Amino acid sequence: MLRYAARRVAAAVLVVFGVTLATFLLMHLEPGDPARAVLGLHATASAVAALRRQWGLNSSLPVQLGHFLSQLVQGNLGKSYIYNVSAASLIGGRIGQTAALVAVATVFAIIFTVPLSALAASRQNGVADHAVRTLSVVGLALPAFWFGIVLIEVFAVRLHLLPVGGEGSGFGGHLESLVLPGLTASFAMAPILVRSLRVGMLEVMDAEFIAVARAKGLGELRVLFGHVARNALVPTVTLLGLNIAYLIGSTVIVEQVFNLNGLGSLLLSSILNRDFPVVQATTLVLGAGVVIINLATDLLAARLDPRIRLR
Amino acid sequence: MTTLVGRYGPGPAPEGPGPDGAPVVARKRPRSVLAYRARHSPTLIIGAAITLGLVLVAVLAPLISPYAPDHQDLYNILSGVSSKHLLGTDELGRDELSRLIWAGRTDLRVGILAVIFPFCFGTAMGTLAGYRGGWLDTVVMRAVDVLIAFPFYVLVIGLIFVVGAGTTGIYVAFAVVDWVVYARAVRSTTLVVRESDYVAAARTGGLPDWRILWRHVLPNTITQAVVYLTNDVVLVIVAVVTLGYLGLGVQPPTPDWGAMIGEGQEFLTTYWALATLPGIAVLITGLGLSLLGDGLADVLRPQ
Numbered sequence: 001m002l003r004y005a006a007r008r009v010a011a012a013v014l015v016v017f018g019v020t021l022a023t024f025l026l027m028h029l030e031p032g033d034p035a036r037a038v039l040g041l042h043a044t045a046s047a048v049a050a051l052r053r054q055w056g057l058n059s060s061l062p063v064q065l066g067h068f069l070s071q072l073v074q075g076n077l078g079k080s081y082i083y084n085v086s087a088a089s090l091i092g093g094r095i096g097q098t099a100a101l102v103a104v105a106t107v108f109a110i111i112f113t114v115p116l117s118a119l120a121a122s123r124q125n126g127v128a129d130h131a132v133r134t135l136s137v138v139g140l141a142l143p144a145f146w147f148g149i150v151l152i153e154v155f156a157v158r159l160h161l162l163p164v165g166g167e168g169s170g171f172g173g174h175l176e177s178l179v180l181p182g183l184t185a186s187f188a189m190a191p192i193l194v195r196s197l198r199v200g201m202l203e204v205m206d207a208e209f210i211a212v213a214r215a216k217g218l219g220e221l222r223v224l225f226g227h228v229a230r231n232a233l234v235p236t237v238t239l240l241g242l243n244i245a246y247l248i249g250s251t252v253i254v255e256q257v258f259n260l261n262g263l264g265s266l267l268l269s270s271i272l273n274r275d276f277p278v279v280q281a282t283t284l285v286l287g288a289g290v291v292i293i294n295l296a297t298d299l300l301a302a303r304l305d306p307r308i309r310l311r
Numbered sequence: 312m313t314t315l316v317g318r319y320g321p322g323p324a325p326e327g328p329g330p331d332g333a334p335v336v337a338r339k340r341p342r343s344v345l346a347y348r349a350r351h352s353p354t355l356i357i358g359a360a361i362t363l364g365l366v367l368v369a370v371l372a373p374l375i376s377p378y379a380p381d382h383q384d385l386y387n388i389l390s391g392v393s394s395k396h397l398l399g400t401d402e403l404g405r406d407e408l409s410r411l412i413w414a415g416r417t418d419l420r421v422g423i424l425a426v427i428f429p430f431c432f433g434t435a436m437g438t439l440a441g442y443r444g445g446w447l448d449t450v451v452m453r454a455v456d457v458l459i460a461f462p463f464y465v466l467v468i469g470l471i472f473v474v475g476a477g478t479t480g481i482y483v484a485f486a487v488v489d490w491v492v493y494a495r496a497v498r499s500t501t502l503v504v505r506e507s508d509y510v511a512a513a514r515t516g517g518l519p520d521w522r523i524l525w526r527h528v529l530p531n532t533i534t535q536a537v538v539y540l541t542n543d544v545v546l547v548i549v550a551v552v553t554l555g556y557l558g559l560g561v562q563p564p565t566p567d568w569g570a571m572i573g574e575g576q577e578f579l580t581t582y583w584a585l586a587t588l589p590g591i592a593v594l595i596t597g598l599g600l601s602l603l604g605d606g607l608a609d610v611l612r613p614q
Contacts, residue, residue: 011456018457026469084446136606141597143549145556146572146590149579153587157580249462252555267465268557283469287461294460306516 004302012295019287024068027280028061031055055081077284078277080147082270087281090266095285099261100174101251106240109247112186113193114229114236120194121201122224134239134286139191144250148184148257155180181258188250189243200235204228234305241297266288341553348610355606361599369416378406380413380566387407401585412564413590419596421478421561422548425485426540432486434495434536436531440494441501441532442524451494458491467550468559476559481551489543500532532610541604545597552593568593 035051036043056067071078075086120132155161163177204210205228212280213223252264259265261281270278349355368375383405390400399407440451458466470484504510505528513523554560555569563570568589575585 014453015456015460016533018453019460022457022461026473029473080612138594138598138603141545141549141594141601143552143556143569143572145553146586146593147574149576149586150590153579153583245459245462247462249464249466252462252464253557254466256557260413267468271468278471279472283461283465286465291460311538 001302005299006294006296012291015291016288019291020069020072020284021047023280023287024065026283027276028064031107039127040168057124060122075089077281080275080278081276082273082275087278090278091263091281091285093254094266096250097260098248098255098264100178100183101185101254101262101263102244102247102261103152105251108182108186109193109240111187113197116200117165117194117197118224118229120198121205121228124202132133132198136191136194139187142187144188145253145257148254149185151183152257181254181260184257185247185250185254189247192243192246193239196239197232197236201228201232204231218281227263233303237304238301241294244297248290249287332458346612352606353610354436354602355610355612358599358602358606360468361595362603365415365419365596365599368412369419372412372416376409376412378409380410381564382409382499385437398552400583407585407588410566411588414568414571414589415592415596417561417567418566421481421551422544425482425551426489426543427549428482428486429489429543430493430536430540433490434497434533436490437494437497438501438524438529441498442520442528451498455491455494458488458535464486464550464553467554468557471554471559474576477562481554481560483545490546492539492543496535496539497532500535502527504528504531523611538604538608538611540605545600545604548596549593
């Protein structure tokens with residue numbers, strides 16, 4: 001287990017480095033001049049030049065990269081051009097909102113997908129199976145943000161059950177405000193999950209130990225939850241890890257629809273403000289977050305299923 | 312995935328009613344297995360019909376749309392359904408139906424054009440990496456790992472930030488991000504095909520590598536990429552619409568379903584149809600293409 005973990009951690013560190021490099025290059029290939037963008041059209045050329053010097057934009061790309069990396073190692077993510085505070089403090093103030101949204105969406109995704117795929121797999125090619133599969137095709141074709149708008153229309157505007165958007169006050173209000181966004185975000189991920197989970201469960205059902213369990217005279221429910229679901233758990237964990245990247249990506253859009261102040265809306269507003277360091281830091285934090293969650297699910301899967309460690 | 316009706320290759324037709332209840336008529340052995348399977352896949356037929364219909368509407372937009380997409384009927388702003396405007400008008404008096412048709416033309420075009428480069432490049436990279444192995448494989452797969460680590464929309468939005476909003480931004484962003492999936496899928500099948508007897512035979516026969524790749528490897532690995540292609544068009548169209556909604560995609564005044572949803576959202580309480588109809592258009596498009604993809608997967612699956 002330890003050797004497997006060491007190998008996975010090493011690979012993850014490499015990927016995080018790649019993500020850092022990619023983020024840096026992305027920001028420095030940008031054609032616009034951030035100094036000009038911050039100072040506005042009427043700034044004098046000397047003011048722009050002074051600001052460029054202050055931000056180190058005149059040095060060569062490798063020098064800038066070296067500076068960026070050494071700052072990063074010291075835990076410094078850069079300073080916002082617009083708000084003049086550290087990018088880390090901006091991100092720190094927002095990350096909780098996004099994490100809460102991802103958590104709620106994951107819970108919703110599990111609540112919906114596991115029973116649905118179990119239902120479909122237990123009646124392969126039956127009515128339920130076709131219904132679930134058709135539903136997953138429909139879900140894949142739906143833009144998540146549009147589904148969010150429809151949810152707002154039905155549950156907030158018509159039925160007045162839940163808030164239209166915003167964050168709510170207090171723990172209860174906060175949780176309430178996350179119901180519709182969480183549903184929307186989970187909806188983006190659920191179809192992919194259902195499809196793979198169903199196939200995973202079908203594979204388990206063909207296994208010999210299931211035939212043995214049936215031969216022993218166990219009831220169908222007992223077989224399904226005691227044997228099939230337990231063995232389908234590992235692929236579920238792995239799949240959740242793989243799709244978390246997609247889920248985190250869709251929070252950017254969901255936060256926009258529901259007017260939530262998370263990392264996604266920080267990213268979008270910084271892009272509109274051409275606030276390079278914040279865009280860079282946010283992209284980096286989101287990318288690294290995906291790698292860390294992937295690592296965690298890989299290790300968890302290896303813990304649940306010893307066979308994985310030997311691969 | 313599987314079709315709605317039983318799937319069986321050509322061969323002696325069973326006597327009596329078929330699985331779908333229709334009597335099986337003895338017919339001549341079809342010339343091609345693929346054509347036979349295609350005719351017996353309702354998923355494929357329905358998917359192809361919806362897709363073809365949408366493409367026709369998109370191509371014929373100038374002929375069939377009742378108004379120009381930017382024509383403003385200022386006497387009928389936010390009018391409901393009427394004989395003059397079949398689906399009503401938006402806040403600028405533009406005909407909703409015409410805008411839906413023209414937006415479909417834009418989004419379908421952008422969605423299809425955006426996947427061409429990723430498809431070709433990803434398939435080539437996957438084939439080469441899988442066949443050659445070595446440093447090339449390492450480099451390609453590390454690049455894949457890094458690109459996959461990024462949340463999809465974060466990377467796409469970041470790239471569009473660099474290139475600039477609009478269709479060029481979309482093409483560049485997808486060229487950078489989207490080839491990864493093809494490369495991964497094609498590489499894994501190439502690894503299997505590379506070890507097969509017929510490739511070994513071709514190599515023993517002294518064929519050059521490029522010929523082995525082109526004639527013996529690629530025909531066996533590309534089906535997976537083709538099947539994914541249709542699903543990818545769905546994902547890309549949904550992404551284009553999403554970016555349009557965020558104001559980063561197709562720029563006005565060119566109509567686009569995403570921007571239409573965004574504009575309609577302001578009128579959600581009063582004119583809900585404005586935000587809802589473009590979404591339904593996306594849904595139908597995605598459904599048609601997904602069914603087409605699932606049907607293709609059934610037909611092309613090796614028995």
